[in-house]
Amino acid sequence: xxxxxxxxxxxxxxxxxxxxxxxxxxxxxxxxxxxxxxxxxxxxxxxxxxxxxxxxxxxxxxxxxxxxxxxxxxxxxxxxxxxxxxxxxxxxxxxxxxxxxxxxxxxxxxxxxxxxxxxxxxxxxxxxxxxxxxxxxxxxxxxxxxxxxxxxxxxxxxxxxxxxxxxxxxx
Numbered sequence: 285x286x287x288x289x290x291x292x293x294x295x296x297x298x299x300x301x302x303x304x305x306x307x308x309x310x311x312x313x314x315x316x317x318x319x320x321x322x323x324x325x326x327x328x329x330x331x332x333x334x335x336x337x338x339x340x341x342x343x344x345x346x347x348x349x350x351x352x353x354x355x356x357x358x359x360x361x362x363x364x365x366x367x368x369x370x371x372x373x374x375x376x377x378x379x380x381x382x383x384x385x386x387x388x389x390x391x392x393x394x395x396x397x398x399x400x401x402x403x404x405x406x407x408x409x410x411x412x413x414x415x416x417x418x419x420x421x422x423x424x425x426x427x428x429x430x431x432x433x434x435x436x437x438x439x440x441x442x443x444x445x446x447x448x449x450x451x452x453x454x455x
Contacts, residue, residue: 290349292421294414295323297345298371298384304337314382316371316406321413329380343380346371346387348414355426357390358418367410367418370394375402389418 297320303313317340328344348369350358361367369389373382382404388394389410397405410418 290351291425292350292417294348294350294417295345296320296348296369296387296411296414297322297324297326298343298387299332300341300343300373300382302339302341314373314404316373316404316408319369319371319387319408319411319414321411343373343382344384346384348387348389348418350389350418350421352425354390354393355422356429357392359422359426361389361391361410362415362419362422367415368394368407369410369414370397370405370407372397373404373406374400389414 298316299318299320301315301317303315305311305313320342323345324342326342328342330342332340332342334340367389368391369387370391370393371384372386372388372394374385375381376383385403386393386397388397391407394405394407397403
């Protein structure tokens with residue numbers, strides 16, 4: 285995530301799936317199942333549908349924040365053929381086992397959330413209406429930046445020959 289404030293915030297709703305496990309190690313598997321293109325007027329953790337051993341909940345709302353500095357990543361996501369929103373669920377001490385921690389259109393930010401082992405991070409299909417807003421944002425704010433390859437400093441053979449080590453002492 286960029287250190288600057290977002291230029292645009294897109295409200296979305298998050299649908300979470302709870303599936304019955306056939307395992308002695310747990311009762312359910314939880315995962316993000318869908319992103320809704322707006323924040324519905326529904327209470328969080330409302331059951332949307334039950335079928336077999338699977339229940340879908342409206343888990344609550346989030347915002348997809350867009351930053352000018354990340355337009356290249358949004359562009360790559362939208363152009364991927366399978367545009368996604370990464371939804372992050374974190375363990376909760378409340379009545380439900382997970383809480384919505386974040387939703388992002390930036391693949392790198394989504395991947396970064398996987399570093400916390402307890403988070404459930406799922407890339408779910410991006411709704412068409414959200415994709416259109418993101419494409420407009422890219423068209424308005426993206427500036428192509430030239431890639432500049434950094435030159436490495438050359439090793440000093442004289443310093444290497446003298447056997448200088450870190451700290452400047454000889455052996």
